[in-house]
Amino acid sequence: MKNKNNKYSLYYVAKMIKKQSNNKKVVMIGGSFDLIHVGHVRILEKAKKHGNILVVCLNSDAHIKTYKPAFRPIVSEMQRAEIVNNLKSVDYTFITESTEKGLYDLEIYNTLKPDVLILIKEKDRYKSRILTAKKLMGQFPDLKVIFIEPIYTDVSTTKIIEKILASQNTN
Numbered sequence: 001m002k003n004k005n006n007k008y009s010l011y012y013v014a015k016m017i018k019k020q021s022n023n024k025k026v027v028m029i030g031g032s033f034d035l036i037h038v039g040h041v042r043i044l045e046k047a048k049k050h051g052n053i054l055v056v057c058l059n060s061d062a063h064i065k066t067y068k069p070a071f072r073p074i075v076s077e078m079q080r081a082e083i084v085n086n087l088k089s090v091d092y093t094f095i096t097e098s099t100e101k102g103l104y105d106l107e108i109y110n111t112l113k114p115d116v117l118i119l120i121k122e123k124d125r126y127k128s129r130i131l132t133a134k135k136l137m138g139q140f141p142d143l144k145v146i147f148i149e150p151i152y153t154d155v156s157t158t159k160i161i162e163k164i165l166a167s168q169n170t171n
Contacts, residue, residue: 008081013055013092014111025051028114030096030103032059033084034073035157041087042151047118048089050146055114056084056093063102074161104132109140116144 006012017026029047033040033056048054061077073080077095085093098105103117117136119129133145 008058008078008085008093008095010094010097010108010111013094014113016092017053017055017112020053024053025115026053026055026112027051027116027118028055028057028103028108028112029118030057030059031120032064032068032073032157033080034064034068034075035160036080036083036087037155037157037160039151039155040084041089043120043148044084044087044089046148046151050116050118053091054089055112056090057103057108058084058093058095059102060096063096063098074157104136106139109136109143114143116146119145119147121147121149 017024027047027050029044031040044054044056058077058081061073064073075083081093081095084090096102096105096108098107117133119133122129129147133147137143137145
C-alpha cells in the first residue's frame with residue numbers, strides 16, 4: 001500500500017479527513033474483517049456512534065498471516081477493503097502497512113490523528129489490549145480509547161469456516 005494516492009492508503013484517508021470540518025470526531029477501529037458477517041456490521045455500527053467519521057484500519061494480508069492459520073485470509077485485502085468501505089456505517093478504510101504492528105503502528109496515529117480508538121473486549125486479547133491502550137494514550141494524550149463488548153458471540157469467521165468444513169465432512 002505504498003501508493004499514497006490509493007483509496008485504501010492511510011495517507012489518502014488522512015488527506016480526505018483533513019478536507020472535512022475540524023469539528024468532526026474521528027473514530028477508528030481495526031480488524032481483519034475476513035468473511036464479513038452480522039457481527040462485523042453490528043460492531044461497526046456501534047463504533048460509529050462514538051463520533052462522526054468512522055475509519056477502519058484493515059489488517060493487511062501479510063499481517064493476518066502472522067496470527068491466523070496459513071490459509072487465512074480467505075478474501076484478499078483489496079476485496080475486504082472495498083466491502084468494508086461500502087458498509088453504511090464506514091466512512092473510510094485503509095490497509096495497514098506494518099506486518100507486525102497493524103492497528104498499533106504509531107505512524108497511523110501521527111498521520112490520522114483519530115480522536116477515539118475502539119477496541120473489542122475479546123477475552124483472549126483483553127489484557128494485552130489494555131497495556132497497548134495505556135501506551136498509546138501516553139504517547140497521544142488526546143486519544144480516547146473505548147473498549148466495547150463483543151456483540152457477536154455466536155458468529156465469527158472461524159465458526160463460519162468450521163461450519164463449511166464440517167458440512168464437507170458429512171457428504
